[in-house]
Amino acid sequence: MHVVILAEFASASGGAEKVALESARGLAEAGVSVTYLQAVAGAADPLLDHANIRRVVLGLPDIWSLGGAKAAAAGIWHAAAARSLAAALAALPERPDCIHLHQWTRALSPAIFPVLSGAGVPVIVTLHDYALACPNGVYYRFDRAEPCGLKPLSAACIAAPCDARSRAHKLVRVARTVALRQAMRGLPLHVVHVSDASRRRMGDLLGADALTHHRIDNPVRVAEGPPAEPHRGDAIAYVGRLTREKGADLVAEAARAAGLPALFIGAGPLEAELCARDGVEIIGWQSPAAVWEILRRRARALAAPSRWYETGPLTIYEALAAGIPVVASDRSGAAEKVRHGQTGFVVAPAVGALTAAFTALRDDACAGGLGARAYAEARAAPMTLATHAAALRTLYGQLARDTGAVQHRPLPALLERP
Structure with a gap:
């Protein structure tokens, strides 16, 4: 089995990156061939040092480091990211059985979703946050210091000054979410929820017929030893x-x-x-x-x-x-x-x-x-790395069997903005 794990970073600066890295390592230790596609250049965590892991760096900038209008435009639709991803997938020595996406908001943008759709293999996204539905990504009103209760992209949502940075930043994120919905239209996406509560909330927020929902716990790596006191x-x-x-x-x-x-x-x-x-x-x-x-x-x-x-x-x-x-x-x-x-x-x-x-x-x-x-x-009932990897292997295997002999569609034609 060959799996592509797509993430924006290869060092564990947050929970999403940590899970992506742990997943890659756990799968590799279980005998799975893993290609770790890293969007932003930077040092890699030692977890990726394994014979079954191939690391490919796309060399993209962190979108928000671009500043001003360039950052806003790339955040909404980063065509260069789509081209880089398409080229990297086409250059793989073997076709993957599936592609597992962990992050996309800092360097990749909605532009990558048509590329993923055109790869001809199952696409899985772990929902570490609410960015697939909510413009500010966390379904939270920073202006009121309370959870949001608005329907994403409703008139009330668009008008709400909920972003942690500014009103202008919120409008960019609204435009990004609109582009995302267009890019996801018709994509048979598989989403992985990391808790029952987020599955309930995101199921209600997404409400897309093309999405298939799965539930897998995050891995927990704790040093062996006696319990704390x-x-x-x-x-x-x-x-x-x-x-x-x-x-x-x-x-x-x-x-x-x-x-x-x-x-x-x-x-x-x-x-x-x-x-x-x-x-x-x-x-x-x-x-x-x-x-x-x-x-x-x-x-x-x-x-x-x-x-x-x-x-x-x-x-x-x-x-x-x-x-x-x-x-x-x-x-x-x-x-x-x-x-x-x-x-x-x-x-x-x-x-x-x-x-x-x-x-x-x-x-x-x-x-x-x-x-x-x-x-x-x-x-x-341990949430070990091995348990997590076994659940992923079961999911990947089932999706690959269900996909069968779906042919790889050409990528270049899918790079235009929807």
Whole structure:
């Protein structure tokens, strides 16, 4: 079996990239031939160092580095990206059985979808966010600090000043979504959801007859070893970008109210605000190994109180697998893996609810018991890389059999804007 994994980056700066890299490695270890198509030039993660992985770099710019009108035009329709992708696919020494897309908004644009349609093989897209339906990509009102409830591309949606950057940026993204819908028209796309909650939401938002929905958990890679001892931890921990939509400010306020320090691993726009609060420690970005060494030693629990509908943040799964209780937002797709009162707490992203959960975790027996159950349950139903790769192989095999002898259609004729 030969699989093309298409992503914009080859280093794990975010969850989507991390899953793309982990998937490539897991498939390669399972004996699958993988071509990793990397849109933007840059260093590659060591995960791609495997005999079964061929890396091809398209050498495209990050669209938003172009600036001004060039960035806007390329974001809506990047014809050069389509040409580069078509050439790379045509140059492959063997035809792939399927193409799996993980990212497209930073360098590729909707222009690649006609190319994918013309490849004559099944096309799969993992939905790490809501960009396939929502103009700003996260189905969240940054102007109101709350989840969106509008129909994408409705008059109310277009008028809403919801973008995190500016009104002009929102209009570019609206135009991109219009172009995307035209490019996807008639494309028999297979979409992979990483949580049940995101499947329900995206199923309602997309509503396209040509889409086929699948459900596969993200992989969780945790270093082997004994479980953490959260009852010995001294702080509520938060890992990720320090932003309001991810609830970093809520962690600081609720931890202080509960009488516990708040430990932040990451950086972001709220850093100065958080540093000014009592009981807050910020240690910046760390290597994955360092993150888990710190969490095993310091974390009484991991807090992930996102205000937006996160699809499946990996840190929640990783903490549970390490034996660390999780306090998760009830808006997060990954919260479905947290058993309330058994392996952590699932609460509203509000100071009062978080304070109650953090206060309960001050009790050593509570923190230790939740952590022990989290570790045991994660080991009983592991979300390992091997499990993830096996699910992908099953999906790819079924789609390849269903496709049968579909002939490869010529790509050049498909490069014009729809």
